[in-house]
Amino acid sequence: MNIFEALRASHEIQRELSEKLIQTSGNTVERRELFELLKNELFAHTVGEDRYFYIPLMMTDSGLNITRHALSEHHEIDELLEQLTETDMSNHGWLAIAKKLSEKVHHHLQEEEHGFFQQAGKILEDEQKQSLAQQYLAEYNKYKKLNKDSLT
Template sequence: MQIFEALRQDHEKQRLLLKILNETSGDTAARREYYADLKQQLERHAVAEERHFYSPLLEYDEAVELSRHGIAEHHEIDELLEKLDETDMSSSAWLHHLKTLREKVEHHLADEEQGFFQTAGKLLNSSEKEQLAKGYIDEMKSETKAA
């Protein structure tokens, strides 16, 4: 498996969790559970992606700006998660923040999949793509066990 497939698999999990959460109502146990899953997925994914995708690509001039942009978007997503944590889940403000988070995450994923992956695909050889995927997957698995 190459890094792009590994990242896409987690991107799909994030999209699904955001969709499910958007369809919940009130301060329910289901909303709490799905939000906890989403938050954990986004946080773990960001760390592993920065370590096993963005950082190695910083070596290439063509990818520096794209890497910085992706990392900056991770920070924006972290800030939106903090807003959600600080807001009552049963309030309309929580749903508003969730909508903003969904838009930000979906924009970020589209940026990566429709632009950055193509640039990275040209810069990395097959062996590098596979090694990065292995490191990413191993880190995600170890974080899952630790959580």
């Protein structure tokens, strides 16, 4: 498995959870569970992706611009998650923020998969792509487990 395949697996989970989340209403158990699952997924993915995809790219001149843009979008997603965490789920504005989050997540994943990955594919060596995938998955799984344990 290479880094792009590893990242895409989490991308699919993010798409599914964000779509399901915006179909919920009110302060329900389903909404709370989906939101926690999405927050957990985004956090674990971002930590691993930043460390084992974007930082290695940032070390090259040709990877600097895509890295800056992606990290900026990660920050925007974090801010929307924080707004959702601070807003009561039964507030009608909560769903509007959740929809903005879903749109931002979908936009970001689309950009990564149809732009950033192609550029990064030209920068990273094949062996590095394999190694980064292993490191990413170890970090991703560690944070998925840590967050899952803190939820129970």
